[in-house]
Each structure stands twice: as structure tokens, then as C-alpha cells.
Amino acid sequence: MKTMHWQEDPQQLRHLRLFNKVTVGILSQLLKEFRACELDNGEVLLSPFNRNQYLYLLLSGELKVYLGSLDNQPVTTLEPGDCAGEISFIDNDYPSAYVVATQPSTTLRLHREALVTLFNQSPQVVQNLLELLCERVRQGNRIILDSEQNANVDTLTGSFNRRWLEHVFERENTRCAFNGQPMSLLMLDVDHFKPYNDQHGHLAGDYALCMVAHTLRTQLRPKDSLVRFGGEEFVILLPEIADDEARTIGERLRHSLEQITNFYSPVGVLPGVTVSIGLTQNHPKDSLQSLIARADRALYQAKQKGRNCLCG
Numbered sequence: 071m072k073t074m075h076w077q078e079d080p081q082q083l084r085h086l087r088l089f090n091k092v093t094v095g096i097l098s099q100l101l102k103e104f105r106a107c108e109l110d111n112g113e114v115l116l117s118p119f120n121r122n123q124y125l126y127l128l129l130s131g132e133l134k135v136y137l138g139s140l141d142n143q144p145v146t147t148l149e150p151g152d153c154a155g156e157i158s159f160i161d162n163d164y165p166s167a168y169v170v171a172t173q174p175s176t177t178l179r180l181h182r183e184a185l186v187t188l189f190n191q192s193p194q195v196v197q198n199l200l201e202l203l204c205e206r207v208r209q210g211n212r213i214i215l216d217s218e219q220n221a222n223v224d225t226l227t228g229s230f231n232r233r234w235l236e237h238v239f240e241r242e243n244t245r246c247a248f249n250g251q252p253m254s255l256l257m258l259d260v261d262h263f264k265p266y267n268d269q270h271g272h273l274a275g276d277y278a279l280c281m282v283a284h285t286l287r288t289q290l291r292p293k294d295s296l297v298r299f300g301g302e303e304f305v306i307l308l309p310e311i312a313d314d315e316a317r318t319i320g321e322r323l324r325h326s327l328e329q330i331t332n333f334y335s336p337v338g339v340l341p342g343v344t345v346s347i348g349l350t351q352n353h354p355k356d357s358l359q360s361l362i363a364r365a366d367r368a369l370y371q372a373k374q375k376g377r378n379c380l381c382g
């Protein structure tokens with residue numbers, strides 16, 4: 071990063087978000103505190119490994135913010151008028167993210183020694199800075215929420231994963247028990263999937279799993295959970311459903327897949343697949359493990375009976 075000559079101009083500062091509605095008089099007094107700096111494309115302005123003492127105001131160019139690692143997707147892009155480093159500028163700690171110039175960029179930097187002067191001179195600056203910090207907090211919360219949701223979803227099929235099943239089982243088990251309602255679980259396994267992969271390729275197998283998940287999901291209620299339990303195994307948790315009704319549902323799902331003799335995929339038309347299903351109803355003392363173990367035994371029987379059928 072090179073410092074450069076900057077023609078001090080309060081009008082230019084007024085376009086910066088931090089100085090929104092701050093009078094020219096105040097800005098003129100602040101001018102001497104700033105240093106202009108040039109950044110090359112790809113230059114790292116802030117990193118969690120280097121303590122930061124400056125607030126950077128972006129005059130031109132573009133900065134991207136990365137959490138955790140520079141290999142991750144950027145969480146936000148900063149444009150002229152935005153600022154960077156405000157959190158470490160205030161708490162004098164290490165930056166929480168990487169900030170990298172993704173174009174040749176110009177910033178104005180302000181050393182944290184000027185912080186108190188800045189606050190004393192203008193309550194409007196304090197308010198603007200608080201607004202910026204609130205934005206960062208909200209952005210951080212959104213990122214946490216997104217990553218929580220992603221952590222519960224299987225990336226191939228978009229179904230929930232085991233982590234979600236553990237969470238939702240506890241919740242629905244308690245709710246159904248409280249309301250005196252039954253709960254059932256179906257365990258489905260794609261038949262002869264190894265030969266399917268061997269014959270049509272692993273990618274075709276992936277599309278078949280997506281087709282299965284899509285076909286199942288579109289027939290379930292919002293309160294049901296479709297979970298990819300393992301490679302070609304799915305679990306469906308059916309709250310408020312006793313085993314008789316679950317049998318009808320399972321048979322309907324099995325039949326709907328049996329009817330798909332072929333389907334369109336990005337690798338061309340592929341043959342459909344069938345599933346074997348194990349069914350069980352929740353008992354009052356069941357844990358998720360005991361429920362799954364029973365469903366797994368029923369599934370094993372369905373495989374023994376010749377596949378493409380439901381047992382339990």
C-alpha cells in the first residue's frame with residue numbers, strides 16, 4: 071500500500087457514508103487527519119493476523135470482504151463511499167475478516183488516535199458509525215443463519231441431513247408425546263443402486279438420487295422431514311401419523327417411483343429406480359437410535375422379500 075498525495079477536498083468527503091449529513095465546517099477541520107493510500111488489484115488491506123489501527127474510507131475502486139479464508143466466497147463487496155476496518159478501529163483488536171482490493175483502489179485512512187477528536191467534533195459521525203456497525207451485525211447474523219441452514223441440508227439432493235434429523239426428532243417427539251399423537255418413520259433404500267452406477271455412471275446415479283428426493287418431497291407435508299440418511303438411503307419422519315396411515319403413504323411413495331420408468335437429466339434420459347421401505351411407529355421410550363434400528367430391520371425384510379416393497 072502506497073501513500074499518495076490527496077488534494078484535500080471536503081466535498082469529496084461528503085460522499086462517504088461515514089460523513090453523511092456532517093457539515094462542511096466539521097469536515098474541513100478533519101481534513102488534516104487523513105492520509106490517502108493506493109492499493110493494487112489483489113492487495114490485502116486488512117487481515118485477521120495483523121492488528122489494525124486505521125479506519126479506511128474507500129474513494130475509488132472496489133474491496134471484497136472474506137471471512138475465515140481468502141479461498142471462501144466473499145461475504146460482501148465494498149464500493150466507493152463505504153468504509154473498512156471500523157470494528158478494529160474502535161476496539162483496537164485484530165480485524166475479523168480479510169479485506170482485499172479487487173481493483174486498483176484509493177482509500178483515505180484515519181488513525182485511531184483521531185477517534186476521540188472525531189467523536190467530540192460530531193455526534194452525526196457517531197450516529198453514522200453506529201449505523202454502519204448495526205449493518206455489520208445484521209450481515210453477520212444473516213451469515214450465521216445461512217450457514218446454520220446449509221449445515222442442515224444435503225448439498226446433492228437438497229434434502230435435510232442427519233444433523234437435522236437429530237434436531238427435528240427431539241422436537242417432534244416431544245410435541246407428539248405432549249399432544250398424545252403418534253409419529254412414524256420410513257426408511258427407504260434405492261434398489262440395486264450399485265449396478266445402476268456401474269451401468270450408467272456415478273453422475274447418472276447422482277441425478278437418480280436427486281430425482282428420488284424431488285419425487286418424495288413433492289408428496290410430503292411441510293411438517294414431514296425428508297432426510298438423506300446415507301448414500302442411497304433416505305428417512306422420512308411423519309409426525310402425527312400412525313403406522314396404518316404411514317403404510318399408505320409409504321406405498322404411495324414407492325408406487326410413484328416405480329411409475330417413473332425413465333426421466334430427463336443433464337446427461338440424457340435415464341431409467342428410473344425403485345425403493346425398498348422399512349416402516350415403524352414411534353414407541354414412548356424410543357430414542358432416535360432405537361427407532362432407526364427398527365426401521366432398518368423392516369427395510370432389511372423388504373430387501374429379503376425381493377425389493378420394491380414395504381415392510382413393517
Ligand SMILES: Nc1nc2c(ncn2[C@@H]2O[C@H](COP(=O)(O)OP(=O)(O)OP(=O)(O)O)[C@@H](O)[C@H]2O)c(=O)[nH]1
Nearest residue numbers: 259260261262263264265267272273275276301302
Ligand atoms: N451416484 C452415487 N452413488 C452413491 C452415492 N452414495 C452411495 N452411492 C452408491 O450406492 C451404492 C449402494 O450399493 P449397495 O449398498 O451395494 O446396495 P445396492 O446395489 O443398492 O443393492 P441393494 O440395496 O441390496 O438393492 C454403492 O455403489 C455406492 O457407491 C452418491 O451420492 N451418488
